[in-house]
Amino acid sequence: MKFDTPATTNPIDQLKVVGQPIQRIDGQLKTTGRAMYAYEWHDQTTPCAYGYPVGAAVAKGQINEIDVAAAKKSPGVIAVVTTLDVGERGKGKFNTANLFGGSKIQHYHQAIAVVVAETFEQARAAAALVKVDYTAEEGVFDLTAAVRDSVKPKDAGGAPTDSAVGDFDAAFREAAVTLEETYKTPDQSHSMMEPHASIAAWDGDELTLWTSSQMIDWWRSDLATTLGVDKEKIHLMSPFIGGGFGGKLFLRVDAVLAAFGAKAAKRPVKVALPRPFMANNTTHRPATSQRIRIGAEKNGKITAIGHESWSGDQPGGQLEAATLQTRLLYAGENRMTAMRLATLDLPEGNAMRAPGEAPGLMALEIAMDEMAEKLGLDPVEFRIINDTQVDPEKPERPFSHRDLNGCLKLGAETFGWNGRGKPGTRREGNWLIGTGVAAAFRNNMVLPSGARVRLDNEGIVTVETDMTDIGTGSYTIIAQTAAEMMGVTMDKVAVQLGDSRFPVSAGSGGQFGANSSTSGVYAACVKLREAITQKLGFNSEDAVFEGGQVRSGNRSVPLAGSAGPEGLVGEDTMQWGNLTETHQQSTFGAHFVEVGVDVATGETRIRRMLAVCAAGRILNPITARSQVIGAMTMGVGGALTEELAVDTRRGLFVNHDLAGYEVPVHADIPHQEVIFMDETDPMSSPMKAKGIGELGLCGVSAAIANAIYNATGVRARHYPVTLDKLIGGLPEVA
Template sequence: MKFDTPATTNPIDQLKFIGQPMDRIDGPMKTSGTAPYAYERHDAVQNPAYGVVVGAAIAKGRIESMDLRAAQASPGVITIVTAQTAGKLGKGQFNTAALLGGPEIAHYHQAIALVVAQTFEQARAAAQLVKVQYSRANGRFDLAAARPSAHKPPEQDGSPADTRKGNFEKAFDTAPVQHDATYTTPDHSHAMMEPHASTAAWKGEKLTVWTSNQMIDWSVGDLAKTLGIPKDNVRLVSPFVGGGFGGKLFIRADVLLAALGAKAARQPVKVALQRPLIANNTTHRPATIQRIRIGAAKNGKISAIAHESWSGDLPDGKPETAVNQTRLLYAGAHRLTATRLAVLDLPEGNAMRAPGEAPGMMALEIAMDEMATKLGIDPVEFRAINDTQVDPEKPERPFSQRQLVECLRTGAQRFGWSQRRAEPAQVRDGRWLVGMGVAAAFRNNMVMKSGARVRLNSRGVVTVETDMTDIGTGSYTIIAQTAAEMMGVPIHKVMVRLGDSAFPVSAGSGGQWGGNSSTAGVYAACVKLRETVAQKLGVPVDGAVFADGTVRSGERSVPLAEAAAGGELVVEDTIEYGDLDKKYQQSTFGAHFVEVGVDVATGEIRVRRMLAVCAAGRILNPKSARSQVIGAMTMGVGAALMEELAVDKRQGFFVNHDLAGYEVPVHSDIPHQEVIFLDETDPVSSPMKAKGVGELGLCGVAAAVANAVFNATGVRVRDYPVTLDKLLDKLPEVT
């Protein structure tokens, strides 16, 4: 199905199932511990061996020798895989450094060996006996030091490194009110609950890998390319994923080494990356340095806005696109954005929940708050004054839907923003200084080609098969809701099978495109199934009503199951998108409101209240969507107050590479969170008239927290995380 004109009325608009707050259909399996994750596929493989990865102990250099004798003689050891024994390996499209290193070392904890043994304990013990001699090379591990040598990267996904409109320099220099400041965000770890894990088994030349992965088709292609075997010989299975956040968009060392280990051992092999290797061996959100300049008239109208960002990555890596939201979010005639990439020898920087906008909004939305303070204008009003209904860089291109001002106004009213004191450090609650902060939320709406197969059997059961993944986002449920809505059957009559490369290729989970695109693919397949059913039953499809397990046409009503009486009906289709994204700017919007308390003596920060207001098209399931947003809000608190991968700038690794040293929010850190979804449908986006929402919920949260800290204390922190050491000597003198 080609989607190249805005959606009109269709069966989804009935909203019998779509738009309803239904419980997750995979919930009972998740909560009872019966959902089989990648490392737990005991039903799928017999007699597995266990592999433990050995990571490089240097960040840059070369392996001079590797002594495996003690490890090979260790009890239970079956085989040891190294770059020397693995044979020639290709390089996948989606990994910057080789997944199996040697003799050259590209980054700390790059996998250099896999020890395979009969038990995990034997493999772990033997891995500690691998003796490696290295020659170290000088590396670059400090973004600030590498900033002067940063280069302009090539265009990325159709987005140029730099944009310019008007004459920014002149407009800024002549603006009555100016703001020019630099902000920094640190490296972040995905820190998902389920580690990167895989179980691999060969049957002749055919390889099956049960793994934890967000994008099945991408990863099948990359694994086949790396191993040098036909793509048709690789099957990836990933029905349940215990969190990904972008860290599992691509195959990592566990997938490749499980496959190599299983081939060498001639039996299935399980590999789970140790937590330290997840931080240093896999991908992370790279640190940024961001300079923002804003010039405005005294009435608050922005005349000039510039955003420049520096980030680092391995050679041939990609930048963090932290300036992208500034190209679209606020009006202003004179504009400049620039992205620069420094070469660093740290582990690979790559996508993490809302790449680009998440760290970009951390800086931009503090800058907007600072500018509002200089102007003496309420921060909500300042943002509303600079709203735009068209792409500021391409005014001929309107937004398909844009309710940013409505989000801000609704949130302000619900949160009690009018009670906020504009002058900082004026509100006390016992020993706490209390403040409120606001930030806009923005994330682009992307759509992806997505396919599905739909079956109807003689019992009236509809089965959906697609390689779409559920990374905790509720894919199983919204896909079931879509099929139930389209085919007119109750939810319990729908079976959803996901995460298998044997199924049609879907959008996959990433970039906030998964829910909207995958359900649109199921919609397309169901349209074709409706046509097939109508033909079988001898009724015209136009005007036919699929409801309550029947097909009604005029005075005639026939059970849906009767269409499959002669055998199961099977159809598949794919939603493919035209050029509507070129005619309209498709984005999602929101507003975050936060209240914090800061201890007047210690500088301890406690988040007291949080509110998110989102405008993100039709909300397919308000219950699971709310869950996504409050999870994102929690992640935003972590980014604001505690998350930071500490870089050893001498040795080139992340020091706090476990969940003891890398701090994330726990229950006691998070207060009541309220989420409001504005009533919105976007027919330009898809037949579902939906958009993504899971990453929108993160964008802007950290800045809202930082702005609330400023309102509470009068202390402006521009370097994340906002920790008490950055407040203590600047707190106001109070009695």
């Protein structure tokens, strides 16, 4: 099916199941421990051996020799495979640095060997006995120093690196009120609960891999390239994932090491990356340095807006596209954005929840508050004044649906924004109280997504797709879609996900998963409905699927009775037309936060949070709210605690565990309220929905930083906003 015209009335609009607050169908499996995650699969007849990785102790250089003699003699050791043993390997499409193979070291903790033993403890002990002779090379590890040598890449994830409309320089120079500031965001770690883990088992030349992957087909293709085998010989399964946040979008070395280890050991091997490897071996969100310039008339209308960003990565790596939202979020006739990439020899940078917009809004939404103060305008009012219903860079292209102003107005009313007060004027005992706001923005993306839907003679509808559930609720919203389309209750639907034998889906990432995958299920259900009506001799145009029955005219047949002994199958893939080219499709929101800051220590406490989101039809308000409050919590970490500290001499992240890299815990998070705007977007998909899971993060950190300023009068422009950045200005306020 191809979606190339706006959606009209369809079975989803009944909203008997879709859009209802249905509890997650996988919830009981997870809360009772019966959901099998990657490291837990096992075959009792062939017990797994354990693999433990060895990582490079230098950040850049060459391996001269790897001595594994002592490791091989260690108790319980079955096999040792080194990067020199496997030699140079093809690199997957989605990997910047080589995962495994050859003598070149590109970053600290790059995998250079795997030790396989009977127990985990034996493998770990033997791995410590591997001796490596390196020739270390000088590397570049400091973004600030590397910026002067940064270059303009060919693109920013498919988007132009630079953009320009009008004459920004002249408009900024002539503006009545101007702002020019630099903001910095740090390297950040995904820090998901479940580590990167895989179990590999060979049967001749065929590989079965249980792993923790957001994107089944991407992994399968890249693993085939790395191993040098036919993709069709790889069976990959990932039915449950304990968090990903983008860190499991792309093939990681646990899968590669498990595959090589299992081949050498001639038995199944499981590998889980130790927590330090998750910071230094896998991907992370790159740091940015951002320069923002805004010019406006005295009435608050923006006349010039410029946003430049610098980030770093491995040679040929990825930009952190931090200026993309600035091209679309606010009006202004004269505009300029630019992004540059510095070469760094740090571990690979890549997508982390809301790549681009999350760090970009951390800067832009502070700048908007600073500009509002210069203009003497309320920050909410300033944003409303500069709303636009068309793409500011392409005025001929309207937004498919945009209600940012509605989010801001409803949020301000609900939160009690009018009682805000001037910076440093509200106090409760030792706590200075402040409130802050920020706009939320995230583009609506869709990818082709396939599914297969089966109907058996007992009326059970089974959905099969390689879509994944990273804790987002995919199982539930896919079941709701099938139930709505086939006119059955949820207990008549079974959902099977995360298996490469199923049709290729969009996968989970980029906020495209829910809308794309349910649209694929919609398309497959249309095929199944056609097969049923054809078999029954019904007119498919007027057939109604409802209450477990199929009706056409004055005839009604039980759905189960239409399947026959062999059952019926519908399979299709949702493809996308050019509606994203004719209409800009985005999601919007507004975040409001109240904080308290201790006048003596600078300690910041979040007191309350509100998110108002406009993201098309909400497929399930329970799972959607869960996504938003999780994202809001992540925004607290980004604002106050999260930073991968770089050792700029040796090229590694020194706080590479959950003791040193601090994420928010329950005690850090107070009451969170989420409001969804009542809307649909027929331009987006037949579901009339959009993504929500990353919108909930975008803007949160800036709202917190703005609230801290309102509380203290101290403006922090470098994240995280730790107490050392505040305490110098507090005595005067206190």
